[in-house]
Amino acid sequence: MADLAIAPAREAAPESTAQLRHARMLSVGARCALPVALLLGIGFLAPLVAIFGYAFATPRSFDVFTSFTLANFATLFDTTNTVWLSFFWSCGLALLTVAILAVIAYPIAYGLNLVFGRWSALISVFFVFPLFVSENVRLYGWVLFFIKNGVLDGTLKWLGLSGGPEVLYTPGITLFGMVYTYLPFMLFPMTLGLALVPRDLVDAARDLGAGRLFIWREIELPLAMPGILIGMLLTFVLAIGATAEAKILGGQSIIVISHDIEIAFTYSQNWPLGSALAVLVTFFIGALTLFALSKLDLDRMLGRR
Amino acid sequence: MAHISRRSVLQGMGAGLGALAAAGPLFNANKAFAAREKELNILCWEGYNSAQVLDPFRSQTGATVKAESLTNDPTMINRLRAGEINTWDLINVNNPWARKVMLPEKLIKPLPKAEFEPFFAKMMPEFKWPYKWAMSEDGSELIGMAQRFGPYSFVVNTDKISRKTAEDTGWDLFNDPALAGKYGILESDDWNVFNIFIIAGIDPFKVHTPEEFTKFEETAKRVFKGAKLIGDIASMNQALISGEIDLHMTGGTYSVSPARADGHPNLRGITPLRGPLPGGKGGIAWIEITSTVNNPNLSPLALDFLKYVQAPDVAHTVAFAEGTFNPVAQMGNKACFDLFTKDELDAIQWDSLQEEMDRSAEYDIVPDYDKALDLMNAAKRLRG
Structure with missing residues (x-):
């Protein structure tokens, strides 16, 4: 028992300079957290390392880490490969989603901050609530709404009209689905961004004779920009990886990049090609994110209030 | 006994964790053996x-x-x-x-x-x-x-295309320009490879010549372009019932039976009377x-x-x-x-x-499946 007793502080003190430096580097808390941090780190890194390893493996094989080839990347960059079409659709739809959401979410975010007053919390809940239901279920719900003789078409016919528009299974409805799905991810960062605009500044500008448009352009927008940009970034990153909308609502009228990756891992059973595609997309999104974040002053956004 | 400080305990824990990590697979295997x-x-x-x-x-x-x-x-x-x-x-x-x-x-x-x-x-x-x-x-x-x-070829809504017409016309239904935009394709790509070959008039379960692949590619582009939607079984049945589509490629008892059991006996799996499969068979069964x-x-x-x-x-x-x-x-x-x-x-x-089983060849492996699938995936991308 005596051996197990906590050693006197003097004896526990670092015995050499190297140990002293080591002790200063990591606090007790950090050292205690190390095993868990290590486990989490491995959990985070292992799939990425596996995907990265597979990207350089012999095509249509499982020789991960035992073979090295650039053939998968060569296949992707081959000019006859139409995979760029999927990439084009994913990027295009993600950009459009971001642009449409910025226009839709801004007035709502403004309202949540300044107009809805005590109703703001309730309205926020309405926007969050759909997130509790699986995305696929919600999208199938929209199919039932838009399908021939479905909710919309059936109701219009019942009212004696000619029926609803034929919108299902098109790229347009895919975009609609993406806008619908990712609205909360744009709305809440934007709301936070707008909440950080000091009202005093706006009042002062108004007192000094600035017009509404001027105040919006010179004060509100620049000060809310970190929130807006984070919302845009978040939405873009999520939207570029979206598949369910193009599959369920769009009826695969277009093939998006993540669907191409999925096909490579399932029917094609070409894990190396799927991995190479995943690595390319990850690098593309990663580079874009780092670029956008380098333009953002997070401290300014989070440091206030 | 060696003196134990907090640091040495932590070191011991670290070494222990390392050993545990290294022995992990063995540990699991032992556990598995027992259970x-x-x-x-x-x-x-x-x-x-x-x-x-x-x-x-x-x-x-x-x-x-x-x-x-x-x-x-x-x-x-x-x-x-x-x-x-x-x-x-x-x-x-x-x-x-x-x-x-x-x-x-x-x-x-x-x-x-x-x-x-x-x-x-x-x-x-x-x-x-x-x-x-x-x-x-x-x-x-x-x-x-x-x-x-079960037999697994394609499914029609018999209110729109009669069973007789469907069986008699067979896979040529998908070559009919009048039906473009009125059919769906079940997302079951191995079967779709078989069926694109058959629509092109080629036996899928053999090694194919470059000419046959050219025909396969053309057919895949046309058939996928003309499809109203590609989706899972639920989507196909829903689209058939609602009237969005009149028929869908790749399907049969396995896919349509839930809809039939749900009160839609007008939806029916069809096995064509004839086709390019060995023995002049027109369908495939699994x-x-x-x-x-x-x-x-x-x-x-x-x-x-x-x-x-x-x-x-x-x-x-x-x-x-x-x-x-x-x-x-x-x-x-x-x-x-x-x-x-x-x-x-x-x-x-x-x-x-x-009779449908008699008219069907048995599911088999396409020797050059990878190449056919790549061509078909490329054709799918051109839908947009």
Whole structure:
């Protein structure tokens, strides 16, 4: 028992300079957290390392880490490969989603901050609530709404009209689905961004004779920009990886990049090609994110209030 | 005794964790060795993973039974190839894979013939011993058990296209420009490769010439471009019922039976009267074979489960497991057949099952599948 007793502080003190430096580097808390941090780190890194390893493996094989080839990347960059079409659709739809959401979410975010007053919390809940239901279920719900003789078409016919528009299974409805799905991810960062605009500044500008448009352009927008940009970034990153909308609502009228990756891992059973595609997309999104974040002053956004 | 400080305890913990991490796989393996008596893992097509099938077996054996369903054969087989051979006990895939791929690659192991041969006597006549797909290529080993099967070509809404017209016109329906935008394609790419070949007038189950591939590519582009939607079984049935589409490629009893059982007998799986398959056959049929995985520590329950699903009542439950309804080979046994109601027989198109099977070639492996699939995927991208 005596051996197990906590050693006197003097004896526990670092015995050499190297140990002293080591002790200063990591606090007790950090050292205690190390095993868990290590486990989490491995959990985070292992799939990425596996995907990265597979990207350089012999095509249509499982020789991960035992073979090295650039053939998968060569296949992707081959000019006859139409995979760029999927990439084009994913990027295009993600950009459009971001642009449409910025226009839709801004007035709502403004309202949540300044107009809805005590109703703001309730309205926020309405926007969050759909997130509790699986995305696929919600999208199938929209199919039932838009399908021939479905909710919309059936109701219009019942009212004696000619029926609803034929919108299902098109790229347009895919975009609609993406806008619908990712609205909360744009709305809440934007709301936070707008909440950080000091009202005093706006009042002062108004007192000094600035017009509404001027105040919006010179004060509100620049000060809310970190929130807006984070919302845009978040939405873009999520939207570029979206598949369910193009599959369920769009009826695969277009093939998006993540669907191409999925096909490579399932029917094609070409894990190396799927991995190479995943690595390319990850690098593309990663580079874009780092670029956008380098333009953002997070401290300014989070440091206030 | 060595002096223990907080640091040395932490160091010890670190070393211990390291050792534990290194010994992890061994540790798991030991645990697995000890626990397999009451554990069964099944890799299967949709249906065998349903509670209706598994729960009675669970309560009968007190075992933990896990089943994962996937919707294509190569994915399941590659799970074994990628090292999951130690995880699974049973694998349920379409007919050719056990005999032509999994046994030669030692992914599955033979069944004790004496124990399982008697079951074949109670199956439908075409499954009588020695049933080709249940045996190894040389016929010496029993490598799996047959149960669910069915014809699988395409599905029409008979209110829009009569059964007679559909059977007679066959795959040319998808060559008809008037039907562009009125058909869907089931997202089942291995079958779609077969069917694009057949629509192009080519037997899929052989090595193809460059000219045939050119024709395949042209056909794939045209057929995919003309499709109103590509989707899963639920989407196809929903689109047929709502009137969005009149027919869909790749489908049959397996896909349409839930809609028929739901009160839509006008939707029907069609097997064309003729086609480019050997013997002038126009359709393809699948037969599932369930095999024991070559797991070094195979659960003893694997064989018990294979026997369990042969019982008439369980075979009937398998036929009508949630999600998809299918005929089963055990319907050759009157005790099993009598359990099927008239509505159930109607849902699985019992009235035409025999003639449809006779008009179908059996599912097989396309030797140049990878190339065909790449061409088809490229064609799919051009839809937009």
